[in-house]
Amino acid sequence: MDLDDEGSNFELKEIQTLSGHTDRVWSLAWNPATGTDDAQPVIASCSGDKTVRIWERSALTRSWDCKAVLEETHTRTVRSCTWSPSGKLLATASFDATTAIWENVGGDFQCVSTLEGHENEVKSVSWNASESLLATCSRDKTVWIWEVMPGNEFECASVLQGHTQDVKMVKWHPTMDILFSCSYDNTIKVWAEDDTGDWHCIQTIGESSNGHSSTVWAISFNAGGDKMVTCSDDLTLKVWEADIEGMRSGNDQVLWKHLSTLSGYHDRTIFSVHWSREGIIASGAADDAIRFFVESKDSVVLNSLILNFSLLMDWKTTVVVIPVAMILFLYCIFIV
């Protein structure tokens, strides 16, 4: 898809509205093992109504139906959900301070493990590429790393301290076991394991490194893993790059450097950003707008296409773009 041309015919059309949740929908996640010839696409959504819903597109009618409601486990808002890379497990992070792991057992989703330890609201959870590690973060300012053991057992490998405020999101690098976290303290931290198996912070990206000047809400990597984009309450998106070869050879000193700042596109907090495998960056903000960005051949980033949604939309919370031939796109809305 060539989006370089000015006035290109890029249009976003709403396919369907999925209703069911009885409170704000905070986050959603496409199951990475679905959306192929054999498996119809599946999405998990989580809500302030304390449940998680699994949606699947019917092969016959092409419409989305709710296949399961994961309830009676979390006792407070479920803030985010994420599938394991194999699509077999779903991790859900909740304000009740726990993270639940769910497994699809013959169409029935069962909670196979509950990760406890955080002192208060868990905000985000992320699986590493090989599915051997899980990371969670919380308002308690810490990031926890868990080892995935056989039989759906999870063991805490490390409690990472360093952020001075609420940690909003954690995200593993797409190919390497390097962890990224972003926070209400306006910084992004990069964490790696040393030879002795200890995890520590190898870089803190703050204002002095051209970083954000307010809460950083989300992080997303490009397909190659050599660039990442972050979004913030400071109304900007920032693109960062690092020397991927240096990282691969285990060089701990490789730093992420500021590449570009996208400002003036949103005038309220940008809550969500996602970099699709096809290279499109999508951002969602509290100004009810979703914007798409592509990297142009000449300059770093340009060509934003703004889609303002009707007055029904409020507080864009999650933007997740799936890279299929036709871009399927989903956003969360405040469902009352």
Added chain:
Amino acid sequence: MVSGLINANPVVYEKKERRQRPASIPDADEYSAEAIDQLEVFDHVRDIKDPEHPYSLEELKVISEDAIEVDDRRSYVSCFRVTFTPTVEHCSMATVIGLCLRVKLMRSLPSRYKVDIRVAPGTHATEAAVNKQLNDKERIAAALENPNLVDMVDECLAPSYA
């Protein structure tokens, strides 16, 4: 609840004369084309009770009509900025007052209205910290799941529903 009040002797002011509201709408119409103005927003919050004293925010001059600004630069998103003035500089009730304002407006205005709440500049020792919390939707949502806090807020909001 609090053994020593933060501000034991607040200054109490006279309430402003009330404008007669035209045929009141019980549920704010989501798609109403009619714009909501400062006075209407003020009407929603003026009678909120201060957490510590049996006086309204208007009577204590914590909130006034002038402190509500409308930002209608963009046609598709309407924003209000509500500035409140705590009675004392080290008022630990500032976040509670801010939360009361946010909850009342959330329940009273159509969701398309964006509201920014802040402490009047120079009137509070940790104003940046208070403002940041009051405008972080995730923190607000989590706070509103705390039953004790919700009870406190509801108590302050009760007189404002008349």
